[in-house]
Amino acid sequence: MVTKEDxxxxxxxxxxxxxxxxxxxxxxxxxxxxxxxxxINNAPDSGEEFDNINNLSNVFREDEVVPSLPCEEIxxxxxxxxxxxxxxxxxA
Amino acid sequence: xxxxxxxxxxxxxxxxxxxELTEKYLTQIENSNKELNAYVNVTPDxxxxxxxxxxxxxxxxxxxxLLEGVPMTLKDNLSTKGIETTCCSKILTGYKPIYNAxxxxxLESEGAVLLGKTxxxxxxxxxxxxxxxxxxxxxxxxxxxxxxxSSGGVASAVGANIAAYGLGSDTGGSIRQPASxxxxxxxxxxxxxxxxxGLIAYASSLDQIGPITKTxxxxxxxxxxxxxxxxxxxxxxxxxxxxxxxxxxNDIKGMKIGIAREYLEGVRDDVREAILNAVKVYESxxxxxxxxxxxxxxxxxPVYYIIACAEASSNLGRYDGIRYGYKAEHYNGTxxxxxxxxxxxxxxxxxxxxxxxxxxxxxGYYDAYYKKAQNLRGTIVKAFNDAFTKCDFVLAPxxxxxxxxxxxAVSDPVETYLTDICTVPVNIAxxxxxxxxxxxxxxxxxxxxxxxxxxxxxxxxxNAANAYEKAAPENFKTTxxxxxx
Numbered sequence: 001m002v003t004k005e006d007x008x009x010x011x012x013x014x015x016x017x018x019x020x021x022x023x024x025x026x027x028x029x030x031x032x033x034x035x036x037x038x039x040i041n042n043a044p045d046s047g048e049e050f051d052n053i054n055n056l057s058n059v060f061r062e063d064e065v066v067p068s069l070p071c072e073e074i075x076x077x078x079x080x081x082x083x084x085x086x087x088x089x090x091x092a
Numbered sequence: 093x094x095x096x097x098x099x100x101x102x103x104x105x106x107x108x109x110x111x112e113l114t115e116k117y118l119t120q121i122e123n124s125n126k127e128l129n130a131y132v133n134v135t136p137d138x139x140x141x142x143x144x145x146x147x148x149x150x151x152x153x154x155x156x157x158l159l160e161g162v163p164m165t166l167k168d169n170l171s172t173k174g175i176e177t178t179c180c181s182k183i184l185t186g187y188k189p190i191y192n193a194x195x196x197x198x199l200e201s202e203g204a205v206l207l208g209k210t211x212x213x214x215x216x217x218x219x220x221x222x223x224x225x226x227x228x229x230x231x232x233x234x235x236x237x238x239x240x241x242s243s244g245g246v247a248s249a250v251g252a253n254i255a256a257y258g259l260g261s262d263t264g265g266s267i268r269q270p271a272s273x274x275x276x277x278x279x280x281x282x283x284x285x286x287x288x289x290g291l292i293a294y295a296s297s298l299d300q301i302g303p304i305t306k307t308x309x310x311x312x313x314x315x316x317x318x319x320x321x322x323x324x325x326x327x328x329x330x331x332x333x334x335x336x337x338x339x340x341x342n343d344i345k346g347m348k349i350g351i352a353r354e355y356l357e358g359v360r361d362d363v364r365e366a367i368l369n370a371v372k373v374y375e376s377x378x379x380x381x382x383x384x385x386x387x388x389x390x391x392x393x394p395v396y397y398i399i400a401c402a403e404a405s406s407n408l409g410r411y412d413g414i415r416y417g418y419k420a421e422h423y424n425g426t427x428x429x430x431x432x433x434x435x436x437x438x439x440x441x442x443x444x445x446x447x448x449x450x451x452x453x454x455x456g457y458y459d460a461y462y463k464k465a466q467n468l469r470g471t472i473v474k475a476f477n478d479a480f481t482k483c484d485f486v487l488a489p490x491x492x493x494x495x496x497x498x499x500x501a502v503s504d505p506v507e508t509y510l511t512d513i514c515t516v517p518v519n520i521a522x523x524x525x526x527x528x529x530x531x532x533x534x535x536x537x538x539x540x541x542x543x544x545x546x547x548x549x550x551x552x553x554x555n556a557a558n559a560y561e562k563a564a565p566e567n568f569k570t571t572x573x574x575x576x577x
Binding site for chain 2 (some may be wrong): 010
């Protein structure tokens with residue numbers, strides 16, 4: 001059973017606001033989606049393990065220094081920046 | 093005939109200059125995009141500059157490659173250096189990547205002409221293209237219907253011939269389903285055959301980039317061009333084996349086609365009939381048909397939504413208003429800034445999936461949902477492994493129905509999820525599958541079938557798909573739109 005408190009709690013974890021007037025609808029929708037997901041509990045537990053699709057293991061490259069992307073280009077998309085840094089204000 | 097080869101021959105023999113050809117496409121985009129809403133960003137200057145380069149090369153007696161000068165498009169979640177890439181989300185408005193997706197690096201270096209970026213469901217989350225912040229793309233066969241999703245813009249553009257081909261991405265059917273709805277070909281490659289570097293992530297263990305084209309041979313040509321090892325994607329192995337285009341014309345006599353009965357359950361009658369007719373075509377070509385059961389795929393849908401949403405909730409954590417994209421104007425403290433940015437920047441479907449993903453990963457629910465889904469993923473992988481001991485490929489409907497009317501998909505999230513029933517098992521198992529047009533319903537809307545292969549067996553499914561295309565060309569129809577060559 002998905003409760004309003006569940007939604008409020010996962011909204012905080014997800015860094016999302018849920019407006020008071022959206023809460024009822026969203027709780028109902030999430031209940032429907034969770035009911036749909038619950039179908040897997042009827043599936044037999046086969047004990048199959050899943051690690052990754054193609055059984056890949058990490059391949060490490062040689063630890064050589066290569067050029068990074070230029071700082072000024074990286075900052076170009078930032079909403080706010082100052083002195084080669086991302087700028088985060090406490091209030092706006 | 094292959095659209096790409098046709099254009100290549102016209103350019104090489106100087107029947108048309110690349111600039112004239114590109115202008116034709118740009119004019120047709122201008123004429124039709126209001127109704128189709130396929131493109132969200134047209135890039136005429138870059139397209140014409142590239143076209144002029146091709147013309148110069150030809151004028152100086154140079155030979156051009158097969159993809160050189162061919163006008164195409166990219167889904168708006170593929171990073172293009174200096175060209176706005178939004179995933180059709182308000183939260184990425186104005187974002188101009190500082191690097192290219194590896195697939196675009198490859199095609200650009202082959203001289204492809206990029207006409208623009210195409211519409212999609214926001215962050216590829218949707219089945220009708222209508223969760224896009226720009227509104228949905230419409231179907232070239234009937235604009236009252238959607239183009240499908242999430243790569244709806246690419247499918248609409250290729251189906252309407254306002255792009256010769258395009259690249260989309262497929263997490264749960266997002267290449268195959270819109271290709272099926274728009275009566276064209278869509279290939280979802282094996283997980284790891286094509287680099288995902290620069291594809292803005294939705295669910296990283298399921299996402300794969302692939303071509304959307306008019307013909308099967310075109311899909312093989314484009315797949316061969318993009319399927320290469322890439323050190324920038326640690327899951328990418330590249331194509332295993334020879335180029336697929338060399339074997340598309342092989343004889344398919346004796347090939348074994350598998351049909352899992354579960355795939356035909358709950359499918360609309362007109363779709364089932366079209367699939368069974370396609371089976372008859374294959375039998376007439378000398379293929380053998382084997383029937384079997386695959387009960388594991390019955391659980392594929394919830395497994396898909398649990399895994400995809402869990403990965404999405406983590407992947408989309410990066411949109412925090414600090415490094416790129418939209419940022420809330422007014423806030424009080426950094427937590428408040430991030431919450432406002434994300435709540436104002438994401439659409440409803442994206443929020444629902446982030447919430448579901450967070451729910452299934454949170455303490456108390458992790459074992460019951462995420463862990464169980466991963467366990468079932470292993471079961472589904474095994475079911476396909478068993479199937480491929482009995483057949484060369486599995487034939488199934490791509491979608492249980494034809495394109496829905498605009499507005500239908502957004503009204504009920506769960507009902508919309510159910511339409512992905514035939515496409516998601518392929519992503520869960522990391523397999524290649526190609527959707528091919530195999531008929532029309534009584535209203536003239538296209539029906540598609542998919543050929544599912546074993547890992548890295550793109551050459552087999554493309555060979556079989558091409559044999560079908562040659563035997564049943566009446567299912568590959570052009571629409572009234574776009575460039576006529």
